Amino acid sequence: TYTYRFLIGALVKAGRIDEASECFKEMTASAGFTPDLPTYNILIDCLSGNGKVNEAYDLLTGMADKGVEPDVVSYNSLFDFLGKAGHIDDVHKLYKEMLASGISPNKVTCSILIEALGRAGRVDEASNLLLDMIKTSGVKMDVIVYNSMLNRLGKAGRLGQLRRLFEEMTQAGQQPDVVSYNIMVDALCKGDELQAAYRVFLDMKTSRCVPDVVTYNNLIHSFGKAGKVARANKIFRRMIRDGLSPDQISYNIIVNVMGKAGKSDQALTVLKDMKERRMIPD
RNA sequence: ACUCGUUUUGCC
Numbered sequence: 001t002y003t004y005r006f007l008i009g010a011l012v013k014a015g016r017i018d019e020a021s022e023c024f025k026e027m028t029a030s031a032g033f034t035p036d037l038p039t040y041n042i043l044i045d046c047l048s049g050n051g052k053v054n055e056a057y058d059l060l061t062g063m064a065d066k067g068v069e070p071d072v073v074s075y076n077s078l079f080d081f082l083g084k085a086g087h088i089d090d091v092h093k094l095y096k097e098m099l100a101s102g103i104s105p106n107k108v109t110c111s112i113l114i115e116a117l118g119r120a121g122r123v124d125e126a127s128n129l130l131l132d133m134i135k136t137s138g139v140k141m142d143v144i145v146y147n148s149m150l151n152r153l154g155k156a157g158r159l160g161q162l163r164r165l166f167e168e169m170t171q172a173g174q175q176p177d178v179v180s181y182n183i184m185v186d187a188l189c190k191g192d193e194l195q196a197a198y199r200v201f202l203d204m205k206t207s208r209c210v211p212d213v214v215t216y217n218n219l220i221h222s223f224g225k226a227g228k229v230a231r232a233n234k235i236f237r238r239m240i241r242d243g244l245s246p247d248q249i250s251y252n253i254i255v256n257v258m259g260k261a262g263k264s265d266q267a268l269t270v271l272k273d274m275k276e277r278r279m280i281p282d
Numbered sequence: 283a284c285u286c287g288u289u290u291u292g293c294c
Contacts, residue, residue: 009285041285076286111287147288154289182289189290217290252291 004031005039012046020046021055034066041073048081056081072098076108083116091116107139111148118152126152127161134172143174150180154187162187178209185215189222197222213239213247220250224257232257233266 004027011020024043027033035043040063047056056078060070075098082091091113098105105113110133117126130149133139146169153162166176166184181204188197201219204211216239224232236254239246246254251274258267 005284036284038285043285045286071285073286078286080287106286108287115288142287144288149288151288179289184289186289212289214290219290221291247290249291254291256291 001027001033001036001039004033005036005042008039009042012042017046017050017052028066035068037068037071037074040068040070041077044074045077048077051081051085053078053081053085070101070103072103072106072109075103076106076112079109079112079116083112083119086120088116088120088122105133105137105139107142107145110139110141111145114145114148114152118148118155121156123152123156123158141172141174143169143177143180146172146174147177147179147183150183154183154190157187157191159187159191159193176209178204178212178215181209182212182214182218185218189218194222194226194228211242213244213250216244217247217250217253220257221253224253224260227261229257229261229263 004023008020008023008027011017011023020043024035024039027035040059044056044059047053047059060074060078063070063074075094078094079091082088082094095105095113110130113129114126117123117129126149130141130145134141146165150162150165153159153165162184166180169176169180181200185197185200188194188200197219201211201215204215216235220232220235220239223229223235232254236246236250239250251270254270255267258264258270
């Protein structure tokens with residue numbers, strides 16, 4: 001059983017879904033083993049992640065007959081996929097099913113549901129869900145749950161609520177991390193508050209949450225988009241000076257910025273630099 | 283213990 005689990009896990013990591021699926025079938029059919037809960041969960045997660053929700057769902061509903069009760073992790077994988085695919089009603093239905101079978105949501109469920117509702121444009125419901133869960137469920141929220149909510153508020157352009165939650169999470173004992181700050185920077189940039197975003201960036205430099213590549217990418221993209229190409233370039237160079245290596249996304253951004261500004265010669269220079277860093281231009 | 287969740291670019 002453990003050998004099979006290890007093998008299935010390895011196949012999934014290597015992206016060889018069908019082989020993993022085969023291996024699972026072989027395990028149950030010919031070898032006569034009973035997969036354990038993590039084995040089921042690994043497979044459910046990879047099936048839903050690859051768009052095979054129906055197969056994942058069959059596995060979920062069928063496992064109890066095999067004597068393995070699904071847990072909250074099994075359900076979370078499906079919630080996540082359904083939410084990302086925009087099937088919010090199915091998420092609701094399945095969530096009710098889960099509660100009915102006596103399984104309680106955890107913090108991962110919370111962030112998945114918040115993201116799912118937010119993506120569907122139902123930010124208020126997401127916000128209520130979070131408050132409700134904090135009050136009634138006894139689930140200990142972590143920074144990721146708050147970040148999910150911050151992210152959805154930011155994407156919806158609700159800067160006021162975003163700032164408020166940023167304060168509140170600290171009071172709730174969850175210090176904002178780099179991701180929280182990056183969400184804030186992104187939201188301010190997209191809300192045309194570039195200067196405010198830049199101030200947050202400066203705050204970060206003196207705080208515990210030092211800006212990372214994502215922070216810089218955000219600013220470079222936004223300044224570039226606003227036509228401030230020189231400024232975008234400056235931030236790009238500053239990133240390197242601050243000891244961070246631009247990633248693939250950084251290069252895509254800076255090349256696009258310069259391309260749109262008609263500075264194709266500079267764009268080519270960057271591409272050359274990129275090759276020297278053994279990155280593949282796309 | 284192992285398995286699930288959060289941030290940035292690339293439509294035209």
